[in-house]
Amino acid sequence: MTSSFTPSTGSYGKKDSSTSSAKPTLFVGANGIVLRASQYGAFTAPIVLLLHGGGQTRHAWADTANTLARAGYCAITLDARGHGESDWCAQGDYSTQSLVADLHAVIHSLPMAPIIVGASMGGLTAMLALGENTSLHCSALVLVDVAPRLEQQGVRRIIEFMRRHQDGFDSLEQVRDAVAAYNPHRPPSNDLTGLRKNLRRRDDGRLYWHWDPAFLDYARVPSETSESLFEKSSLERAARKLSMPVLLIRGFQSDVLSDQGARELLDLVPHAHYVVLNQAGHMVAGDRNTIFTEAVLGFLQRAGKHTRSHHASSTFDHGVLT
Numbered sequence: 001m002t003s004s005f006t007p008s009t010g011s012y013g014k015k016d017s018s019t020s021s022a023k024p025t026l027f028v029g030a031n032g033i034v035l036r037a038s039q040y041g042a043f044t045a046p047i048v049l050l051l052h053g054g055g056q057t058r059h060a061w062a063d064t065a066n067t068l069a070r071a072g073y074c075a076i077t078l079d080a081r082g083h084g085e086s087d088w089c090a091q092g093d094y095s096t097q098s099l100v101a102d103l104h105a106v107i108h109s110l111p112m113a114p115i116i117v118g119a120s121m122g123g124l125t126a127m128l129a130l131g132e133n134t135s136l137h138c139s140a141l142v143l144v145d146v147a148p149r150l151e152q153q154g155v156r157r158i159i160e161f162m163r164r165h166q167d168g169f170d171s172l173e174q175v176r177d178a179v180a181a182y183n184p185h186r187p188p189s190n191d192l193t194g195l196r197k198n199l200r201r202r203d204d205g206r207l208y209w210h211w212d213p214a215f216l217d218y219a220r221v222p223s224e225t226s227e228s229l230f231e232k233s234s235l236e237r238a239a240r241k242l243s244m245p246v247l248l249i250r251g252f253q254s255d256v257l258s259d260q261g262a263r264e265l266l267d268l269v270p271h272a273h274y275v276v277l278n279q280a281g282h283m284v285a286g287d288r289n290t291i292f293t294e295a296v297l298g299f300l301q302r303a304g305k306h307t308r309s310h311h312a313s314s315t316f317d318h319g320v321l322t
Helices: 058-070 096-109 120-134 152-164 172-182 213-219 234-239 258-267 290-310
Strands: 021-027 034-039 047-051 072-077 115-117 140-144 199-201 208-210 247-252 273-277 319-321
Touching: 034 058, 047 058, 047 120, 058 115, 058 290, 072 290, 096 120, 115 120, 115 290, 120 140, 120 234, 140 213, 140 290, 152 172, 152 213, 172 247, 234 258, 247 258, 247 290, 258 273, 273 290
Parallel strands: 047 072, 047 115, 115 140, 140 247, 247 273, 273 319
Antiparallel strands: 021 034, 034 072, 199 208
């Protein structure tokens, strides 16, 4: 499948203030589903594909994408099926298989092997897709607070939060307060512009999250006898086959990915690098965006040297950035 966007052009490596403007674009996913995206930077530059978590939209990556574009990359932020401005699936299919098939279609439509940065659901989708199909091209992978082993309590808290507000909100202030209650470590912002992009207003005048409620049929609350959207055993098999440079970023305060879970991933992917960001929870990019993006950029620069010289850098190995 091919992308329907018309890429912008520019000079790789040159900082340009125009890269702060996102260009709307789209991809065609599995079974013809339309996936909306934004392009930051020149399409001739190395491509960084950013995949958000469940219940989020591509706008969660805006600050990081702008910074990547100014650093000479082409950042593409993608709305997953049923999220943001992407199509809702008429059949309500938000299975792991469909998420992976969408990513296959997006990667195949790109002119070069992308760097993939995936948070939560986006990271698990990328891990599964790349591990199950080793012929799928990817030049480097950044996993954001995600691994095969996740803490059930943290995952349960996310899904319960998503289920709790299906009747919508009266105002943006009410949304802000709900998010602050879920993530008390992050001070609530007085600027609600970014928050509005994650919501849609229905005919009843109320605000609703910008994702298909049918997604919750697949995002199940994990228990001792059943898993959520992704199966741990499948992710472990996929992780063992990852051969590209890999960086795992974990929020020190995360209740979703523990240090033990992170180190189990390092056992599965011995060449992976590991960074812990203090004062950040599961929503790492939002909690500590500047230092998160610096960690990503540093890794990408070293990953580029690694692919040219076949010599691994240990700068970020098991490090803690404060």
